[in-house]
Amino acid sequence: MVTQNFKEIAEQFGTPLYIYETDRIKENLSVILKFLTYPKHKVYFATMCNNQPEILKIIKGLGLGIQVNSDHELNLAKEAGFNSSDISFTSTGISKELIKILIEENIETNLDSAEEVGKFCAAIKNKTFGIRVRIPKRIKVNPDKATNIFSDSHTGIEEKDFDKIKEIARKSDNKITGVHGYFASNVHDTKPFIEFGNFLTDAALEFTDLEYINFGSGFGVRYSKKDKDFDFEKVLQYYSSLLRKLSKSFKREIILKIEPGRSIMADAGTLLVKITNIKNLNSRKSEISVNAGFAELARPRIYNSYHEIENSEKTGKPERVYDIRGNTVLQNDFLGYDRTLEEVREGDYLVIKKVGAYGIVMASGFPGKKLPGQVLINKDKIGME
Amino acid sequence: MVTQNFKEIAEQFGTPLYIYETDRIKENLSVILKFLTYPKHKVYFATMCNNQPEILKIIKGLGLGIQVNSDHELNLAKEAGFNSSDISFTSTGISKELIKILIEENIETNLDSAEEVGKFCAAIKNKTFGIRVRIPKRIKVNPDKATNIFSDSHTGIEEKDFDKIKEIARKSDNKITGVHGYFASNVHDTKPFIEFGNFLTDAALEFTDLEYINFGSGFGVRYSKKDKDFDFEKVLQYYSSLLRKLSKSFKREIILKIEPGRSIMADAGTLLVKITNIKNLNSRKSEISVNAGFAELARPRIYNSYHEIENSEKTGKPERVYDIRGNTVLQNDFLGYDRTLEEVREGDYLVIKKVGAYGIVMASGFPGKKLPGQVLINKDKIGME
Secondary structure, rough: OOOOOHHHHHHHOOEEEEEEHHHHHHHHHHHHHHOOOOOOOEEEEEEHHOOHHHHHHHHHHHOEEEEEEHHHHHHHHHOOOHHHHEEEEEOOOOOHHHHHHHHOOOOOOOOHHHHHHHHHHHHHHOOOOEEEEEOOOOOOOOOOOOOOOOOOOOOEOOHHHHHHHHHHHHHOOEEEEEOOOOOOOOOOOHHHHHHHHHHHHHHOOOOOOOOOOOOOOOOOOEEEEEOOOHHHHHHHHHHHHHHHHHOOOOOOEEEEOOOOOOOHHHHHEEEEEEEEEEEEOOOOOOEEOOOOOOOOOOOOHHHHOOOOOOOOOOOOOEEEEEEEEEEEOOOOHHHHHHHHOOOOOOOOOOEEEEEOOOOHHHHOOOOOOOOOOOEEEEOOOEEOO | OOOOOHHHHHHOOOOOOEEEHHHHHHHHHHHHHOOOOOOOOOEEEEEHOOOOOHHHHHHHHOEEEEEEHOOOOOOHHHHEEEEHEEEEEEEOOOHHHHHHHHHHHHEEEEEEOOHHHHHHHHOOOOEEEEEEOOOOOOOOOOOOOEOOOOOOOEEEOOOHHHHHHHHHHHHHHOOHHHEOOOEEEEOOOOOHHHHHHHHHHHHOOOOOOOOOEEOOOOOOOOOOOOOOOOOOOHHHHHHHHHHHHHHHOOOOOOEEOOOOOHHHHHHHEEEEEEEEEEEEEOEEEEEEEEEEOOOOOHHHHHHHOOOOEOOOOOOOOEEEEEEEEEOOOOOEEEEEEEEEEOOOOOOOOEEEEEOOOOOOOOOOOOOOOOOEEEEEEOEEEOOOO
């Protein structure tokens, strides 16, 4: 984080407070672009990880496309200035009404079921659409860190239904021009990406009108210092190599699409919180209550996820071990266990790191809180909404 | 539910829609009051389960007190017309600033730690406060249905610290007049309530200035037809008998307090949703997507909790087995598995039952949704906010 003036920010804007940094967003994107060596590519930002208007405007300013999963997100994208040609829609259970809207607004849509293909093709002729493909269970993901794992879902269209949907498309003079896949979020190992890439590319060969292949995302974030940085080089260069081969097969350039969200936003966001009480547990450990918890940041409780927590400034005191929890009646409202910090006092601030993705969007205010404030740091300029 | 005109309501107010019924709230309260045979009692509504302004006004109209766990909930209670004398504050990690507010506004407060007792007694003399007591781990709760279980928390003040806090209170001429306990939410067995009641009453004997004992709540709700109704008779009559004995010991009438929330609100709320797609899985089962999921109702995903799901009206078709999920990119966004319904079509409505507690308050809109609408049915009158 560029700034270290957390105390000033806290006093100016109050806490709990999400702080976002434009520069980190840019730097994260540059890492991705560096390794996406296949030239005909398009990067869509996964709105679901952070749909705040100011963030979407930054994303738009960086020249990215945007991936949306609902009519509400579609409207947010349009309000942030995205054109139809830069919006990709992928979801599940898309209704007739929404399909009509997506067709009318000319939004690239990846359909999740044969039934949706049927509805699309009943509504329009001479149009194109993509499909979301069912991921086979043989592609294994380590569930320790990953979230939104596919193994218990029926998301996507199975290979056995490919002939059926091709026939539906053919009869209505529609073309299946895209293949989309997604298997899980925050995946750290590269192996499932390689297997998934191979699978999706093979599936894509079935569709003679193919124009793009969309690998979604799922790129892991180094939340803990014990983790490694995600190996973008390996995965994105592999995807690039797959696309070179695929383009050769099709004798034309197929577009490589990805939809990163977490890897662009996570470490661009920090949650600044204030200590409201310190409860002595034993000679070794105390429990810090802070003015944020599940209400503001749901990931630790829902996913048992790890976020680094740090002193907002040096206290100059010896280190001590702390559990850190929200100051609510929820008994299991913990943000971190057994964290070592320089000794703190009530009123001090702590920073909870890498919460720019799946932070504010999952905040419910439960129990009994207002939603937290948010500010954006754009070089030296601080402010938002 | 009084009304069966779900289709009319859906067309008038749109979906997804929370529908609340005033009459159910009253009936649920009457069951509780019937078995609370100890005359000197006070019932506080647990705001955390549903803090919507119109609901709080109904609760106020029923003559209940209100339990709040944050400054925001305190403000909501005041806005709904509650007087200070009807508000009880219990939380964790209460800051110096908030303690000052609670003292100034004369709010009955149950302090969660020796540290908070220290802060309270540094701020004021000749005042009273209650304490929240640590629940011993020997009181076991079946975790299958219960939520917010205490076993992994350090909530409350341990018995070993009673002498210390009594001394702090004595030195500042403050009196410890209340003992509060809470062990978990949605507990179905009566055994832990009996054990907990005994424990809390024993703890209360330690405090010579005692005026009240607050058993909190945790009363289970019959979410599934396989469950039984919660045995209010057994638990509340047992609490009543405990208070009779306690009053004899103290040679004055001690007040019996409870804080129900879920048992008053759960079945007074229904979520009305619309089917957006039906995906055939196999000859036995299909997957229904509806326009609500984790975004609107978080309990199924967070707690793996069961809510009955029904056709909004007879379809007259044979029954079929369905999984029911939110129409989002979340792969595990399920509201129910293997539910038998009369066969449905896209555009039909379903009702998700007993969501009046921990429904709207836990709704985040994630991923990519606006928060759902809400209406209140007051006899024949429908409308809200």
